[in-house]
Amino acid sequence: MNDANYSLVLFTVLAQGSVGMIVTSYLCFRLAGRGEMPHVRREWIMAGVLLLAGLTASLFHIGHPFGAAAALTHGATSWLSREVIAVCLFGALTAYTIVAMRKSLPASLMLGTAILGVVSLVVSGAAYAPPSLPALNNASPIALFLLTAASIGLASKSFFGPKDDDGFVAQWLIFVLIASIAVRIILPSVWSSGGAVMMKTGQAWFASPVFWLHIVLLAAPIPFLLKSKALKPWMFVAVLAAELLGRLTFFVGTAATYQNIGHLF
Amino acid sequence: MMSKQLAFYVDSQKCIGCFSCAMACKNMYHPEPGVKWRQVYPLSEDIYPHHERAFYSLACNHCEHPTCLECCPVGAYTKREDGIVVHDQDKCIGCGNCVRSCPYGAPQYNPKLKKAEKCSMCWERIDAKLEPACVQACPVKALRIIDLSEFDDAEALHYPPGFPRFESLNPSVRFKLPRHPHVVRRNG
Numbered sequence: 410m411n412d413a414n415y416s417l418v419l420f421t422v423l424a425q426g427s428v429g430m431i432v433t434s435y436l437c438f439r440l441a442g443r444g445e446m447p448h449v450r451r452e453w454i455m456a457g458v459l460l461l462a463g464l465t466a467s468l469f470h471i472g473h474p475f476g477a478a479a480a481l482t483h484g485a486t487s488w489l490s491r492e493v494i495a496v497c498l499f500g501a502l503t504a505y506t507i508v509a510m511r512k513s514l515p516a517s518l519m520l521g522t523a524i525l526g527v528v529s530l531v532v533s534g535a536a537y538a539p540p541s542l543p544a545l546n547n548a549s550p551i552a553l554f555l556l557t558a559a560s561i562g563l564a565s566k567s568f569f570g571p572k573d574d575d576g577f578v579a580q581w582l583i584f585v586l587i588a589s590i591a592v593r594i595i596l597p598s599v600w601s602s603g604g605a606v607m608m609k610t611g612q613a614w615f616a617s618p619v620f621w622l623h624i625v626l627l628a629a630p631i632p633f634l635l636k637s638k639a640l641k642p643w644m645f646v647a648v649l650a651a652e653l654l655g656r657l658t659f660f661v662g663t664a665a666t667y668q669n670i671g672h673l674f
Numbered sequence: 675m676m677s678k679q680l681a682f683y684v685d686s687q688k689c690i691g692c693f694s695c696a697m698a699c700k701n702m703y704h705p706e707p708g709v710k711w712r713q714v715y716p717l718s719e720d721i722y723p724h725h726e727r728a729f730y731s732l733a734c735n736h737c738e739h740p741t742c743l744e745c746c747p748v749g750a751y752t753k754r755e756d757g758i759v760v761h762d763q764d765k766c767i768g769c770g771n772c773v774r775s776c777p778y779g780a781p782q783y784n785p786k787l788k789k790a791e792k793c794s795m796c797w798e799r800i801d802a803k804l805e806p807a808c809v810q811a812c813p814v815k816a817l818r819i820i821d822l823s824e825f826d827d828a829e830a831l832h833y834p835p836g837f838p839r840f841e842s843l844n845p846s847v848r849f850k851l852p853r854h855p856h857v858v859r860r861n862g
Contacts, residue, residue, distance in 0.1 A: 470769065470770065471767055471768055471769050472766075472767065472768020472769070472770075472783075472787070472788025472789055473766075473767045473768050473788060473789070474767075476748070476767035477767065479747070479748040479765070479767060480747035480748055480767065480769065481747075482747075482748060482749060483746060483747050483748060483749045486743075486744040486745075487744060487745050487746060487747045487771075488745065489745060489746075489747040489769065489771045490747040493747065536771075539741065539745065539771075539774055539775035539777075540741055540775065540777045540840055540842075540843065541741075541774060541775055541776055541777040541779075542774075665774075665777070665779070666777040666778070666838040667776070667777060667778055667779025667838070668779075669838075670715045670730070670732065670778070670779070670836060670837065670838065671715035671716055671717050671718055671721070671730060671836045672718040672720065672721070672836055673718065673720045673721060673835060673836065674835075674836070674838060674839070
């Protein structure tokens with residue numbers, strides 16, 4: 410339906426995964442009362458690398474990437490400008506926190522970075538809710554982005570977390586994956602009973618094999634987690650692939666009002 | 675009193691779908707193949723269920739509150755005092771956000787320049803007291819420029835069927851609906 414914007418798929422998923430990893434790392438560090446310094450720092454460095462990869466990918470959707478800095482100038486009205494500002498601030502604070510972690514874990518700095526990450530995610534959701542896309546011109550991009558962050562963040566603990574954390578994280582990952590699947594089935598179902606453009610969006614999502622493959626990949630870890638409560642690296646790979654495919658559907662399958670001019674709305 | 679706001683008046687009763695307006699726009703600005711600043715949309719049979727066809731000739735609506743102007747991250751769009759929304763290609767970085775955001779599909783992506791572009795209502799011609807190319811080219815006078823601050827036509831529609839309704843943007847365009855054809859029946 411629309412062009413596959415691979416650079417935006419990569420940017421949004423990797424940046425949101427980075428936020429998810431940092432929030433999960435902070436929550437495990439605070440709530441579970443664990444988190445030795447080296448593994449937490451490794452986790453944050455990995456989140457920083459993901460964010461950097463996402464930001465690099467984002468440059469490829471701009472016709473003139475060397476002018477990208479100008480996108481910081483119109484924050485008064487443009488959600489895209491606000492997104493760029495928020496993500497850059499989040500990246501800078503992440504880098505600063507990683508440096509500060511060389512001596513000890515700065516809890517308040519980690520909290521501030523995690524909060525800024527969530528703020529950047531909400532701002533990003535608003536940037537992808539334009540009036541031309543009635544199905545997304547609401548809070549659904551924010552909800553989808555939060556779920557992406559949570560699922561990637563929790564699944565990433567299979568690489569980093571102390572094994573003691575596995576049961577705690579696995580429970581939350583099961584909950585987030587079920588919630589993700591439910592939201593991603595409910596949204597197109599609601600759209601399918603909406604106006605003409607929303608209906609086309611719902612039908613396009615449900616008709617897409619990529620959409621169903623992403624649902625299958627999201628569901629894949631659930632039976633294993635229910636059985637053993639042990640996190641495995643393949644689960645992270647499955648969740649990341651699912652989120653990338655889901656985001657592809659988000660960009661390709663969402664119908665725009667201008668595609669329906671001359672027809673009933 | 676409302677400030678000056680130039681707008682297109684689309685008379686679908688007169689429009690014969692000849693595409694002269696779209697061709698004139700192409701001839702004037704030579705956009706890349708596939709890039710259309712003005713498009714002629716046939717109305718579906720759900721809206722106009724007759725053998726004859728009816729059309730809306732549409733370009734940028736130079737909205738009162740343009741999405742393109744609000745969402746552009748580099749401030750490449752400005753609104754003139756006469757309401758025309760102008761895109762400055764020198765500022766554009768080709769992010770495509772305006773192309774994705776406009777519900778009327780007005781900004782188009784130029785794959786050669788890697789920048790957005792759209793109908794300027796031929797503001798250079800307007801400043802020279804000339805009609806835009808599309809208006810001048812229409813052989814049946816189905817397109818004209820009106821000033822909404824002075825326009826008073828009770829029959830003109832703002833949101834006819836088949837045209838997306840976005841009151842928050844307030845698109846500067848008015849329509850006259852196509853006339854339903856006379857049906858002549860033989861008795862007996």
